[in-house]
Amino acid sequence: MQCTMFILTVLFFTFLFIFREYSVLVGIFLPVRLMKRVKIGLLSFLMFSAGVTLSLYNFIGSEHQNAIYGNETGNHVMVIVLTCTLITVMILNYLKIKPSSVLSVLGSIIGVSIFLEKEPLRFTYPLIISVLVPIAVFALSMTLNLLFNMVLKKTRINLLLLSYYMRYAVGIIIVGTSFTVGFNHGLLYESYCEITGYTPDIPIVIIIASSVILLPLIKNFWNITERFAEGCEDYTLNSIVSVSTAIILLTSLVHIPVTVYGCVKSGISGAFFAKKHDPSNLKTVFQETVSTVASLFFSAMLSYLLLNIYRSANEEESKFINVTVLAIAALLTLSVIFISYVKQQKNDRRKTNLLLYSKQQQIYEHSRALNEMEMKTVLSENQLLHATVELKRKEAMNIALGICEQKEYLESLKKKTSRLYEYKKMTDEEKIRLYDEINNSVSQRLSFDHEIDTIYFSSQAESLHKDFTIKLNDRFPNLTQQEKRLATLLCLGFSSKYISTLMNITPKSVEISRYRLRQKLKLGKGDNLVSFLQSL
Amino acid sequence: MFKRNKISKLISDIDSYFNTLDKASSIFQEGVRNYLYSNKENFNTNLNDMSRTQDDLSELKKEMEFALYTQTSLIRTRSDIMRLLEKTRNIADLLNESLFQFEIEMPLIPSDLNPDFMKLTEFSILAVQSIIPAAKDYFIEPDMIPDKISRAYYYEKEATRFSQNIKRTVFHKMDNLKLSEKFHLRYFALHIENIAKAAENVADQLAVMVTRRSL
Numbered sequence: 001m002q003c004t005m006f007i008l009t010v011l012f013f014t015f016l017f018i019f020r021e022y023s024v025l026v027g028i029f030l031p032v033r034l035m036k037r038v039k040i041g042l043l044s045f046l047m048f049s050a051g052v053t054l055s056l057y058n059f060i061g062s063e064h065q066n067a068i069y070g071n072e073t074g075n076h077v078m079v080i081v082l083t084c085t086l087i088t089v090m091i092l093n094y095l096k097i098k099p100s101s102v103l104s105v106l107g108s109i110i111g112v113s114i115f116l117e118k119e120p121l122r123f124t125y126p127l128i129i130s131v132l133v134p135i136a137v138f139a140l141s142m143t144l145n146l147l148f149n150m151v152l153k154k155t156r157i158n159l160l161l162l163s164y165y166m167r168y169a170v171g172i173i174i175v176g177t178s179f180t181v182g183f184n185h186g187l188l189y190e191s192y193c194e195i196t197g198y199t200p201d202i203p204i205v206i207i208i209a210s211s212v213i214l215l216p217l218i219k220n221f222w223n224i225t226e227r228f229a230e231g232c233e234d235y236t237l238n239s240i241v242s243v244s245t246a247i248i249l250l251t252s253l254v255h256i257p258v259t260v261y262g263c264v265k266s267g268i269s270g271a272f273f274a275k276k277h278d279p280s281n282l283k284t285v286f287q288e289t290v291s292t293v294a295s296l297f298f299s300a301m302l303s304y305l306l307l308n309i310y311r312s313a314n315e316e317e318s319k320f321i322n323v324t325v326l327a328i329a330a331l332l333t334l335s336v337i338f339i340s341y342v343k344q345q346k347n348d349r350r351k352t353n354l355l356l357y358s359k360q361q362q363i364y365e366h367s368r369a370l371n372e373m374e375m376k377t378v379l380s381e382n383q384l385l386h387a388t389v390e391l392k393r394k395e396a397m398n399i400a401l402g403i404c405e406q407k408e409y410l411e412s413l414k415k416k417t418s419r420l421y422e423y424k425k426m427t428d429e430e431k432i433r434l435y436d437e438i439n440n441s442v443s444q445r446l447s448f449d450h451e452i453d454t455i456y457f458s459s460q461a462e463s464l465h466k467d468f469t470i471k472l473n474d475r476f477p478n479l480t481q482q483e484k485r486l487a488t489l490l491c492l493g494f495s496s497k498y499i500s501t502l503m504n505i506t507p508k509s510v511e512i513s514r515y516r517l518r519q520k521l522k523l524g525k526g527d528n529l530v531s532f533l534q535s536l
Numbered sequence: 537m538f539k540r541n542k543i544s545k546l547i548s549d550i551d552s553y554f555n556t557l558d559k560a561s562s563i564f565q566e567g568v569r570n571y572l573y574s575n576k577e578n579f580n581t582n583l584n585d586m587s588r589t590q591d592d593l594s595e596l597k598k599e600m601e602f603a604l605y606t607q608t609s610l611i612r613t614r615s616d617i618m619r620l621l622e623k624t625r626n627i628a629d630l631l632n633e634s635l636f637q638f639e640i641e642m643p644l645i646p647s648d649l650n651p652d653f654m655k656l657t658e659f660s661i662l663a664v665q666s667i668i669p670a671a672k673d674y675f676i677e678p679d680m681i682p683d684k685i686s687r688a689y690y691y692e693k694e695a696t697r698f699s700q701n702i703k704r705t706v707f708h709k710m711d712n713l714k715l716s717e718k719f720h721l722r723y724f725a726l727h728i729e730n731i732a733k734a735a736e737n738v739a740d741q742l743a744v745m746v747t748r749r750s751l
Contacts, residue, residue, distance in 0.1 A: 159675040160550075163608045164543040236612070275750075 006198045009078050010189060010208055013085070013105055017185070020089075020101045021260040022048070023221060025181065027228035028240060028264055032170050037222065040174065047178035048185075049209035055186020056205045059193065077112055077196050080306050084108040088299040092291075095339045100259035102188060103130060103295040109191045110296070111303030116195070126256045130296055133250065133258045134266040134288040138281075140246035141270030148238050149274075166237045173244040180251040181260055188257040242274075243267035259295075262288040298335075301328050409445055416441065471536045479520060486513050491533040546603040550675065553596045553621070554668045557628055560589040561664045564631040568657045568728070571638045572650045583639055590632050597621055616745045620671060623741055627664055627734045634727045643720045646710065649702060656698040656728050663691035663735035670742050674749075681746045685739035695732035699725045 025048075026041050085104045092099035110123050152162065193199050246267050251258060266288050269281035305328050416438050423431065468491055472484060479487070482503075489499045496510045503510070518529055567582035569575075600621065604614055645653060670684035702725045706718050713721075 153677075153679075156676050158547055159613065160543060160547050160608055164540070 005075050005078050006193075006196060007204065007208060009082050010192070011211065012082065013101070013192075014208070016085075016089075016101045017260075019221060019224060022181075023224040024228050024261050024264040025177065027225040028243065028268075029170065029174055030225065030229035032167075032237065032240065037225070041222075041225075044174055044178040047175050048182035051179040051182020051184070052186045052189065053182075053205055053209045055183045056189055056193075057202065059186070059190045060199060060202060060205070076310060080303055080310065081105065081108040081112060081192070081195070084111065084299050084303040084306060087302060088295060091336060092294055092298065095336075095343060097294050097339075098261075098287075098291050100262055100291055100295045102185065102257055102259045103292055104299045105192070106130070106188060106257050107296040107299030108303040109188075109195055111300035112195050112307060113191075114300070115304050115307045127296060129254055129256050130258070131289060131292055133254065133256075134262045134285055134292060137246050137250055137263045137266040138270040138273070138285045140249060141243050141267040142274045144245050145238060145242040145271045145274040148242055152238075163237070166241070169241055170237065173241060173248070176248045177244045180248050184251040184254075185257055187255060191257075239268070239271035242271050246270070259288075259292060262292055298332070301332055305329055305332065409441075413438070413441060468533075468536060475536070476521060479517075483513070483517050483520065486510075486517060487533055490514075490517075490530050491536075493530070542603060542607050546600065546607055547675075549596050549600050549603070551672065553593065553600065554624070554672055556589055556592050556596065557624055558665060558668050560586060560593070560628055560631050561661045563589065564635050564731075565657055565661045567635045568638070569654060572645060572653055579639070583635060586632055586635050590628060593625065593628050597625055613745070613749065616741075616748060617674075620674070620738070620741055620745065623734070623738045624667075624671065627731065627738065630727075630731050630734055631664075634724075634731065637724070637727060641720070643724050644717055645721065645724075646713070649705065649721070652698060652702045652705070653725070653728070656695055656702060656725060659691045659695040659698060660728050660732040660735070663688045663695060663732040666691060667735050667738045667742065671738070674742060674745060678746045678749050681742050685742055688735050688739040692732040692736040695729055699729040 022045075026037075026044050029040055029044075030037055085101065085108050088104040088107065089099045089101060110127070114123065243264065244267075247260075247263050250263065266285050269284040272278065273281040308328075416434070419434060423434075426434065468488065469484070472479065472487055485503065486499065489502065494502070496507055496514070500507045500510045505513075514529060518527075521529070521532065523529060523532060563582050563585045567579055567586065570579040570582060601618065604617060608614065666684060666687040670681045670688070673680045673684065703722050706713065706721050710718070
């Protein structure tokens, strides 16, 4: 039972690490395109498994186990460590602090060890080292990058030759990094063995290690890795080598399990800081340090708390609730609440800003639409005014033409009437002919005038009073053409006498037409026809 | 086993490529001189030499392209190097075409213009020859490139100036020439000037490559 429990928890942790942490270990080497990604993954995990196996083999084989974490048996410890890790990862994820799975496990183990040994100060050194790891990787990576570039400049090596050597260097680096990380994380599994009191046999270790190699065949793993690799496309070979070398050195020197994700991110920031001195790189290091501290302390406190609760529940002699336990529980709860509150405030502020921005955009859109409408109105008014001006111009031209024509007619009439001076000398026939000529000319003029008036006037009137004509047609569609013309002339304010001349009818006919029009417009006795028509 | 020889061959191919380009530029300069001073036999020799160098350059370029993709793991610089090779090949093509245009079209160049044409050719070739060491330095000492390419810009300006002088002389002062002859001379001056412009393009490309490598 304990063996099964142990295998399951170890596999679970490894699975968690692979998806959360080791994807960057493979992802950072993908842009190099040294070989196919599956080969890089398999090579990497092969060496990682070898490192873990070697570390556990030393642990199992050695008499003086480098136990720094005490002993305890029982499945409950395994369950508590597993639970605390999961809770820590979930809560920190929720609070948007990217948690380190490795350090969450380590923190849980430390919490259990503090509970068992009652010597918290013994863990000060490992805790401080863990916190300083991201900063150390940053500094080391930056230094190595600068050193590397300096050496390249001094040696004046050809770029192509360098790339050739780099291909093999990167291959060696993949092997070295994976192996040292594996060996480093073997310490974590050692600690886990010690606190659970279960030490696996070598065959079981090898089986677990072999199963790890198959995990890169999972598609989801590559999705995560490719996403990380896309962000690394801009990295030069020098940067990748510097980062990996820094990780190898650190994991070899430090006998504390480190977070791979934090190391890679800090290392990359260091390499970039060496070139550009961009302060955002320092921000990344700070974030990784916060993540380290949060993962370690949160999981340690949680595991300590849970163990205390477990013991209190099991011990029948005393129901006294440890003050320390209460204090830790309160501290944990308060810190979670506080961080949630701060995050919530930030979110609210962000949402408010977004809302404000969208409202401003709306206002801007509305005012733009309004301006467009105003412009359209002004344009259409201008068009109307232009049309009116054009009509007036035509009118003026027609008047001028009319005047010219009148003048010509009068001149011709004058010529004819000037023959009257010789009236006494004319014969009767000549007199009658002259009279007929003058009479015909005047009569012709009279009838042509009406036609001209009708043509010019009607078209003008209808153009100028198009609105009136449309309204009249809409409201009183049963009016005849003559009645409509009469209505237009009345609306224009012409007198009955002038209307009779224009329409070539007698004034009496105009009166009768007006009466009929009133009937059709359904006007009462007191209603003024002209006012009614003008009000349409 | 480790394909070290192939990398060494690639490096030597690149050196040979640029040396052949340098040789082509010298052949062009000599060819123009021989044409201007009516040394027909030497001019024909220059044409044959130019054809051979073009073949060598094409062969070298193909091999280098293949090796760059298969032997190196340069992430970002590979495309830059390919572009550099394209632009330098463009210079070689211009040199070849311009020299053969002399042979095909046989322009009538008045002897008064000989010194001007020689100067124009000289500055254009100097522009080309100043970018060759800069291109070689990209692989070893990229920091030296900005100093070397500044010369290319200077020679290009001088080449443009001389080209304009020739055109001005032809159109303003040489009334005895027909319009078609004037156009012909202008055309040849422009062709030689274009060689300097192509060298300037390569200088621009090198400047960008140095900046990208430093990032």
